[in-house]
Every structure is written in C-alpha cells, then in structure tokens.
Amino acid sequence: MFDPLIVVRTIHFAAAIAVAGAFAFSLFVVEPVWSGARSLPPEMAASARQHLTRLVWLGLAFAVPSGIAWLLVLAAQIGDVPLSDALRDGTAWAVLTDTQFGVVWELRAALALVLAALLLMRQRTTVRWQRWLRIVTATSAVLLLGSLAWAGHAAAVVGIGGSLHLLSDIAHLLAAGAWLGGLVPLLLFMRQAESALAQQPSALPCLVLNRFSALGIAAVATVAASGLVNAWFLTDHMRGLFGTDYGALILIKSGLFGIMFCIASINRVRITPRIAAAVEADDPVLAISAWRQLRTNTAVEIAIGLVIIYVVGVLGVTMPSGHTHLSFL
Amino acid sequence: MNRFAYLALLPALLFGSASVEAHANLQSASPAVGSTVGSPPAQVSLTFSQNLERKFSRLEVRNAGGTRVDSGGVSVTGNTMRVGVKGLSPGAYTVHWRVLSVDTHTTEGSFTFRVGR
Numbered sequence: 012m013f014d015p016l017i018v019v020r021t022i023h024f025a026a027a028i029a030v031a032g033a034f035a036f037s038l039f040v041v042e043p044v045w046s047g048a049r050s051l052p053p054e055m056a057a058s059a060r061q062h063l064t065r066l067v068w069l070g071l072a073f074a075v076p077s078g079i080a081w082l083l084v085l086a087a088q089i090g091d092v093p094l095s096d097a098l099r100d101g102t103a104w105a106v107l108t109d110t111q112f113g114v115v116w117e118l119r120a121a122l123a124l125v126l127a128a129l130l131l132m133r134q135r136t137t138v139r140w141q142r143w144l145r146i147v148t149a150t151s152a153v154l155l156l157g158s159l160a161w162a163g164h165a166a167a168v169v170g171i172g173g174s175l176h177l178l179s180d181i182a183h184l185l186a187a188g189a190w191l192g193g194l195v196p197l198l199l200f201m202r203q204a205e206s207a208l209a210q211q212p213s214a215l216p217c218l219v220l221n222r223f224s225a226l227g228i229a230a231v232a233t234v235a236a237s238g239l240v241n242a243w244f245l246t247d248h249m250r251g252l253f254g255t256d257y258g259a260l261i262l263i264k265s266g267l268f269g270i271m272f273c274i275a276s277i278n279r280v281r282i283t284p285r286i287a288a289a290v291e292a293d294d295p296v297l298a299i300s301a302w303r304q305l306r307t308n309t310a311v312e313i314a315i316g317l318v319i320i321y322v323v324g325v326l327g328v329t330m331p332s333g334h335t336h337l338s339f340l
Numbered sequence: 341m342n343r344f345a346y347l348a349l350l351p352a353l354l355f356g357s358a359s360v361e362a363h364a365n366l367q368s369a370s371p372a373v374g375s376t377v378g379s380p381p382a383q384v385s386l387t388f389s390q391n392l393e394r395k396f397s398r399l400e401v402r403n404a405g406g407t408r409v410d411s412g413g414v415s416v417t418g419n420t421m422r423v424g425v426k427g428l429s430p431g432a433y434t435v436h437w438r439v440l441s442v443d444t445h446t447t448e449g450s451f452t453f454r455v456g457r
Binding site: 105168169 | 364389390391393394395396418419440441442443444445446
C-alpha cells in the first residue's frame with residue numbers, strides 16, 4: 012500500500028535539512044574563510060552568498076507546501092476520511108489547534124515566515140546589521156529543523172527517558188543538517204571554484220574544504236552518537252534491531268551512513284591532501300582532476316543522503332520495535 | 341531470520357508499503373483486562389505506553405446488550421485516560437478504546453471485564 016505520508020515526510024525533511032545546511036555552511040565554513048582571506052576575488056564571495064540565499068529560498072519553497080501536505084495527509088489518516096473531507100469537516104483544523112503536532116506546526120509555520128522576512132530584510136540592510144541578521148536567520152533555520160523532533164516518535168515517550176530521547180533526536184537532526192545539508196552548498200561551491208582553480212591554483216578552496224571537513228567530523232560524531240541513543244530507545248534497548256521491520260530499517264540506514272562515512276573519509280584522507288599538494292606544486296591539471304573526483308564523491312554522498320532521508324520517511328510511519336514486545340523472529 | 345531476508349524490505353523502501361501502525365499500547369487497565377471485580381467500579385482507567393491526544397482519543401464501556409454505560413466524559417492526563425461508570429450490575433462489560441498518541445499514530449482495541457462474584 013502506498014502511503015503519501017512517507018513522500019511528504021521525505022520532502023519536508025530534505026527541505027528543512029537543506030535550509031539548515033545552507034546556514035551551517037555559510038556561518039561555519041565560507042564566511043570565516045572569506046573574512047580571513049586577503050586576496051579574495053569579491054565576485055566569488057558575492058556569488059557564493061547568492062547561491063546560499065537561493066538554496067534557502069528553494070528549501071523554503073519545498074518545506075512550506077510539504078509541511079501543509081503533511082498536516083492534511085495526517086488529518087485524513089487520523090480522521091479516517093478522504094483528504095478533501097479532512098479539510099472540509101474541520102479535522103485538519105482540529106489537528107492544527109488541538110494536538111501537540113499541530114502546535115509544533117503552528118510554531119514552525121511562524122518560523123518559516125520569520126525566516127523568509129529576514130531573508131528579504133537582509134538584502135536591504137546595512138553591513139552593521141548583516142551579522143546579527145545572519146545569526147537570527149540561522150537560529151530560525153536551526154529551530155525549523157530541530158523542532159521536527161516533536162513530530163516524531165521521541166515526542167511521545169513518557170518520563171525522563173523521553174526527554175533524553177527528544178534531546179538526542181534534536182542533536183541528530185541538527186548534525187544531519189550541518190553535514191548532509193552542508194554537502195549541497197559544498198557541491199555548488201566546488202562547481203563555482205573549479206573554473207577559478209583551473210586558471211590559477213589557489214589555497215582558498217582548500218581552506219573551505221578544511222573547514223567543511225572540521226564541521227563534518229563534529230557532525231558525523233554527533234550523528235553516530237545520537238543515532239545510537241535513538242536506536243537504543245526505539246528498538247527496545249537494541250533487542251528489536253533484528254527480526255523487526257523497524258530494526259531492519261535502522262540497520263539499512265546505518266549501512267548507508269557507513270558508506271557515506273567511508274566516502275567522506277576517503278575525501279578527507281586521500282583526495283583533499285592531493286588537491287593541496289597540487290596547489291602547492293602549482294599544477295592546475297592535477298588539482299582539477301582531484302577536485303573533480305571530490306565533486307563526484309560529494310554528489311554520490313548527497314544521493315546516498317537522500318536515500319537515508321527516504322528511510323527516515325518510512326521509519327516515521329513504522330512501529331518502533333521498542334514500542335511493542337512482539338517479534339516475528 | 342536470515343540476513344538476506346532484509347532484502348525483502350527493499351520493496352517497502354522503494355514503494356513505501358509500510359503501513360501506519362499503532363504506537364500507544366495499552367499497558368494497564370483498571371479494572372484489569374479480563375478480570376472479575378467483586379464490587380462495581382466507579383470509573384474505568386486505561387494507561388498507555390505513550391502520552392495521548394485528548395481531542396482524538398475515545399473510550400467507551402458497553403454492557404453485554406451493547407448499551408453504553410459510561411458517562412461519556414473522558415478525561416486524559418498524560419498517558420492515562422479515564423471515564424466514569426455508574427451502578428454497574430453484575431455481568432460482562434466491554435471496553436473499547438481508540439487513541440491518538442502525541443507522535444500522531446492511532447491505535448485501538450478492546451477488552452472485557454466482569455462485575456460479580
């Protein structure tokens with residue numbers, strides 16, 4: 012049976028991750044490099060900023076409709092009525108105003124509005140306010156992604172374990188946003204920097220790679236640690252990891268994460284040093300060939316990341332093995 | 341389970357065949373599931389594994405003839421829901437519940453208890 016909730020969840024998660032990732036990439040990767048660079052071509056920074064802003068708008072353009080669709084599909088399922096009826100008979104309104112999910116959705120809609128307004132303001136403010144606006148917009152993006160934890164299984168667990176699970180879920184979402192979400196602007200940056208690198212090998216792109224790598228290591232460690240905590244709660248202390256649908260999906264997700272981790276490690280340990288060495292030796296041919304390899308790997312990582320988000324979409328509508336004591340072993 | 345059996349889940353991944361399933365499971369009830377109580381209870385109380393949404397959670401108690409015997413005023417606090425019942429005569433009663441957990445999953449079920457010696 013096809014479940015539309017999986018599709019809207021997948022699109023919404025991907026969009027929220029892309030929005031948060033664009034800000035993480037801007038705040039922690041490119042802006043510190045730009046501000047520390049002495050010989051930065053001004054058009055490079057301007058064009059990178061423009062790319063990031065477009066990415067955030069694109070993310071919002073998917074996040075808002077998919078968020079509305081999520082509410083409607085959910086209301087139809089809760090009321091056990093067709094989609095059009097859920098809107099007409101007030102079920103969707105009741106879900107929005109009378110459930111924890113609905114309240115979280117109202118807050119998230121407000122966050123999306125604030126984010127859009129701040130983005131528009133940013134284009135018209137003086138440099139003095141730019142920095143503050145960037146921090147406030149980034150915080151809105153972080154909240155937009157982190158608040159998804161209240162729409163998932165972690166939100167319903169009773170007691171202190173529930174709070175720990177919720178915190179872990181928030182950390183998991185934000186770290187995924189920084190890493191997976193950051194890969195998209197990284198790929199855009201790599202495409203943009205490739206022509207500059209071909210003309211004049213420069214250390215600047217390597218600085219961006221190194222900073223993303225540092226962010227990536229912190230994010231991957233957080234993803235792994237919080238993923239273990241989440242799995243502990245959702246698979247009945249790992250007992251439901253084998254022999255249940257939910258456990259199998261967690262294993263598939265972990266396997267895909269493992270492949271992404273291997274590609275990221277190859278990028279970090281082998282390809283990035285090769286680019287740095289080629290730049291140092293002033294060898295544009297070698298630098299470009301390694302750079303292209305890195306671009307391909309990043310694109311593959313993004314593709315695997317999208318599959319992981321789809322698995323997350325399925326996990327949300329699958330009964331966690333920790334919530335039942337049945338097993339078909 | 342054979343490790344390759346997980347491959348069988350691939351269609352579920354591709355086509356999203358996983359269905360929405362229950363998440364809030366009944367943990368305990370008063371009167372207990374299938375029990376016989378000596379004196380008629382004043383209320384029926386159900387405790388679930390997860391917190392519940394008041395708006396979309398229902399609880400009914402019916403006698404052997406199918407007539408509702410609860411007061412209709414269901415109260416929900418966290419993961420517990422209660423409904424008052426009055427003057428239950430000896431006999432079998434069926435409790436039917438349909439609840440929405442705060443992680444937005446619906447679950448339902450029923451059980452019986454008896455009043456009498």
